[in-house]
Amino acid sequence: MTRRSDWPEYTPSPEPPQASARWGDGLPADIQDSDGPAPSRAEAGPSRASSRNRGRGADGERGPGEAAEPADPVERARAICLRLLTGTPRTRRQLADALRKREVPEEAAEEVLARFEDVGLIDDAAFAAAWVDSRHHSRGLARRALARELRTKGVDSTVIDEAVGRLDSDSEEETARVLVARKLRSTRGLDREKRLRRLVGMLARKGYSEGLALRVVRRALEEEGEDPEMLDEHLHGL
Structure with missing residues (x-):
C-alpha cells in the first residue's frame, strides 16, 4: 500500500499549448525574418513547421543545407529566436537559455529578448494562461502540477500564481x-x-x-x- 509519507510526486511531461494568435501579423521590419515576414502559426501548419525545423535542435540550431547565420550577434540572436518561435510559443527563459547555449553575447541576447517582449512575441503571462487552460482541460492536471511545469519553463512565480489562480x-x-x-x-x-x-x-x-x-x-x-x-x-x- 502507498503510505501517506510516500505520496507520489508529479513528473511533468512536455506538451506546449496551442497558439491562439496569428504569429507575425504586423511585426516591425526589424523583427521580421530575413526570408520575409514570419508566417502565421495557423498558416504555417504542422508540415511547414516540421520542414523548417527538420534537423534542427531544440536550441534553434540551423539544419544541414540552410544558410549560414548572420555574423552580427544581434542579428544572429534575432534569427535564432524567430526560428524557435515558429510553430510554438516559448517563454523568455527558454529563449534566453537557447541563446546562451549558442554562445550569443549576453548584451545582444538581452537586446533581442527585450525587443521581442515589446512587440508581443514573448509574453510569459499569455504563455502561462494558455498552458494552464490547455493542460488542465486536456490532461486534467491540478494547480500544483501546472505550477511546477511552469516553473521548469522559467515563468516568474507571480505570473504562475496569477495563471493557476484561474482555477478555483x-x-x-x-x-x-x-x-x-x-x-x-x-x-x-x-x-x-x-x-x-x-x-x-x-x-x-x-x-x-x-x-x-x-x-x-x-x-x-x-x-x-x-x-x-x-x-x-x-x-x-x-
Whole structure:
C-alpha cells in the first residue's frame, strides 16, 4: 500500500499549448525574418513547421543545407529566436537559455529578448494562461502540477500564481471527479485495496492533494455501492 509519507510526486511531461494568435501579423521590419515576414502559426501548419525545423535542435540550431547565420550577434540572436518561435510559443527563459547555449553575447541576447517582449512575441503571462487552460482541460492536471511545469519553463512565480489562480478549488475537484469516473470502469474486478491505490495514485500523479484525492475516490466508490466503513478502513492505510 502507498503510505501517506510516500505520496507520489508529479513528473511533468512536455506538451506546449496551442497558439491562439496569428504569429507575425504586423511585426516591425526589424523583427521580421530575413526570408520575409514570419508566417502565421495557423498558416504555417504542422508540415511547414516540421520542414523548417527538420534537423534542427531544440536550441534553434540551423539544419544541414540552410544558410549560414548572420555574423552580427544581434542579428544572429534575432534569427535564432524567430526560428524557435515558429510553430510554438516559448517563454523568455527558454529563449534566453537557447541563446546562451549558442554562445550569443549576453548584451545582444538581452537586446533581442527585450525587443521581442515589446512587440508581443514573448509574453510569459499569455504563455502561462494558455498552458494552464490547455493542460488542465486536456490532461486534467491540478494547480500544483501546472505550477511546477511552469516553473521548469522559467515563468516568474507571480505570473504562475496569477495563471493557476484561474482555477478555483471547485473546478479542480470537479475535474478530479471526472478523472476518477473515467478510471472506475477499468478497475472493476480488482480487489478494494488495488482499486483505491490505482485511483488515488492516478490523481496524485496529476498533482492533486492527498486530501482531495482520498475524498473524491471515497465518494465515487461509495456511490458505486462500496461499504463506507470498509472504505474508511482501507483509506486510513493509504
